Amino acid sequence: MAEIYLDGVTARIGKHARLQDIHLRIGNGQHWAVVGANGSGKSALGRLLCGEMEVLRGTLHLAGKSVCVAFETVDEILGIERYKDDTDFLDRIDQGTPVRDFILEGRPEAARRLEELVGQLGLDGLLDRGIRYLSTGEMRKVLICRALLQEPELLVLDEPFDGLDSASREVLRGLITALTQRGLCIVLLLNRFSEILPCLTHVAYIRDCRLFACGTREQMLASGALRRLHAFHYSLPDQLPRGDKKQDSDSWPGRGPLIEMKQVMVRYDGRYVLNGLDWTVLPGQHWQISGPNGSGKSTLLSLISGDNPQAYANDIRLFGRQRGTGESIWDIKRQIGLVSTAFQESYRVGVTVELAVVSGFFDSIGVYGRYSRTQRDIALQWLEILQMADKRHVPLRALSYGEQRLVLLARAMVKMPVLLILDEPCQGLDEVNREMVLKLVDHLGAGGHTQLLYVTHHPEDRIPCIRHRMEMVAAVGGGFTARLSEAPAGPVPGKA
Structure with missing residues (x-):
């Protein structure tokens, strides 16, 4: 994969918010974690790396093919499924789109690769179930499976471990590590420092829609000041509000x-x-x-x-x-x-x-x-x-x-x-x-x-x-x- 770079990029997030002056280089063989607080711009940066943001200024060079798996993706997919639900017009419950069809997206030639991933991701028994009946963790694994079938050069995973039980988290850690070893560039968008995997080579910390600090994994995890910034002590009020x-x-x-x-x-x-x-x-x-x-x-x-x-x-x-x-x-x-x-x-x-x-x-x-x-x-x-x-x-x-x-x-x-x-x-x-x-x-x-x-x-x-x-x-x-x-x-x- 050719180098990905963002030089002085400002991109529109919404009506008022913007990613500001982003400088980032992801070299061949590098795998990144982007860590930051809620609302800091992590998800927006992930979409920017996948070419999904309106760039206002700056220069950038992105991967030829990239996929981002995010919470917002689940929201949109389930919204479409609810719209297509024909249960009220049938004499049975409409199961909706089967997992197999959702993952393959009309590409039967990918069926063999799907069978390989089913075992790796623990999707046995799910392929014929409707996607609206999946648990949060099951849906997360199905989305990652679908993304991998697109054979991207860059895979961005937004909070991939949230909603997974401990066994599924271990499976996903192993899969992500294996994907990095095969040469797929991985970027994880994370809230928890504890989820920065050993296979990741670099870490970026984002704050107020700006890249606050970047460096190798060892340098960034050794920064006590950065951890204190991300995890201050929270004090509760003496008395909580009473109900009506x-x-x-x-x-x-x-x-x-x-x-x-x-x-x-x-x-x-x-x-x-x-x-x-x-x-x-x-x-x-x-x-x-x-x-x-x-x-x-x-x-x-x-x-x-x-x-x-x-x-x-x-x-x-x-x-x-x-x-x-x-x-x-x-x-x-x-x-x-x-x-x-x-x-x-x-x-x-x-x-x-x-x-x-x-x-x-x-x-x-x-x-x-x-x-x-x-x-x-x-x-x-x-x-x-x-x-x-x-x-x-x-x-x-x-x-x-x-x-x-x-x-x-x-x-x-x-x-x-x-x-x-x-x-x-x-x-x-x-x-x-x-x-x-x-x-x-x-x-x-x-x-x-x-x-x-x-x-x-x-x-x-x-x-x-x-x-x-x-x-x-x-x-x-x-x-x-x-x-x-x-x-x-x-x-x-x-x-x-």
Whole structure:
């Protein structure tokens, strides 16, 4: 591959933001990590390297063929799939585009190479499934597989390890290392210094849409000043904002279990996802849920949040009431705050950051009626806690993926819900914001008003107040069930 270079390049990101005066050279045999905070311009730089940005000035020479795999790609693809969903016109569920067709993109000659990658990426059993039914981690691997079939000279991966379980992360690390050894130029866009692989030769640090520092991997990782810049100490306020008093009066009184599930089973196309799952959540308990990609963690949470119709075919009680006994979905959502990748992908209305947070009071996507001054003030207090108040009038969709995540976290917490469901809440967040969110959620859970259901693939992202564990394990007859345990509370590893 010929040298890639950017000399004094300024490129437009959006209406107001720009990458400024970028100087970067990627030589033959070099592989780079680009590290930076949320909103720093990492994703924009990745798109620039792939020729997807409007260049305002400067000179550049790019690879002949390049591919970027990013969160935004998943968002667009699933949006198209939702638009094409014909379930309402059929006598069955429309499975959508099969994984095999999505990866091959009408190129049957690539089928042999696909079979090689299936084994390497652990995609066995997925090729005939519709892509809209993949987990976050499964979708990430499918996108990387599709990118590799295009045989690019440069492959840019935006947060490739987020959403993957530990086994899948190891597989992907091995694959990326093998690709560098074969001569494919790799650029990883990362929030975590810990994900800078040994096979990467150089590191660039981006800040405020400018390249702040560049150097060899050894030089950059040895820079204590750079690490301190990227990971400052975050202090919580003495008191968190209280929810709206009117909504507090409607909250669940807290008598009896919040959740009771008995022998829960969920199947799609005859294939078990959950099989024989028993689980009870008592008042005051916080739970961490773990398991491999595709083990049904998100399905389990959707049974609780009211978004899965198979809840009515199972023995499930929420907040003391049997599902399917006349309660409305709004009765359920009133008690729940939710953050997940699927929800973030579905939040596509054109609202400002402030309105996105206010919508949490109404459990809606967007705001369609009047809201009170008190609700607005509470929303602004949460934005200030999450260091996002200066973006209150910015359109939500104009923010980076990580910044959107922070806004939707504020939305989930704004009404101080009885139950807060956090499905990979730190996905897409840099080290600073991740530490802030983990401390904030622990503070919220320790306060006693809100109970936590927390899904993570990263053992280092523990929340000290969570003592109860659910591990998704293989069930007899197919699918997954729950292994429950209780662990002593303790500090987050690596934190003071």
